[in-house]
Amino acid sequence: KLDRKALPAPDKSAVVSRAYEAPQGEIEEALAQIWQDLLGLARIGRHDYFFEMGGHSLMAVQMHNRIREKFDVDVSLRSLFEHTSLTDISDLIMTLQVAQYSNEDRERLEQKLSLLTENELLALISESDANE
Known part of the structure; x- marks a missing residue:
């Protein structure tokens, strides 16, 4: 077992900060909503990274399922670990949608x-x- 109380407090200066830029377009907005629901955050920017925002492997599986339901595309789990920014995953979804034609x-x-x-x-x- 891990004694969480014995761990040092997180170093907030180690977190990469970026200027917030709102999601653009239907796919980014819908994906941001999925992230907000999963991560319990009020605001997700288009240059935010899922795992930096608190996501983990189990949440990635949940995101995978929600993307499949919402966009009717099958993004591989591996892709979600390789492309972790909102814009990268949004672009991936768009590419898969176009490929369906x-x-x-x-x-x-x-x-x-x-x-x-x-x-x-x-x-x-x-x-x-x-x-x-």
Whole structure:
């Protein structure tokens, strides 16, 4: 057994501090909510790291299950240990979601998008965000 009272107090100066930047986009926001629930924290930034924020292997398994339920993708547990920032895991989820489309669907979508101007693309993204 470990006598926790005999351990020295944590050195707060050893914790890496970063400027808070709010999660951006639907995936980051939903993933941040999962982290908040698991870690019991009120605020998670997009550059925060799961294990630095108090996460551990059992919580990583819970996160894995919640990601599968929420996003309908299967992120490997190994990936969650290799990519531990909110943005890294969010990017991984997005990559897996895109990979679920068939190559033919992707090619058709890429063709259609390549015909749009930059302003049309921005308007499409803005409209999509407004509808969600």
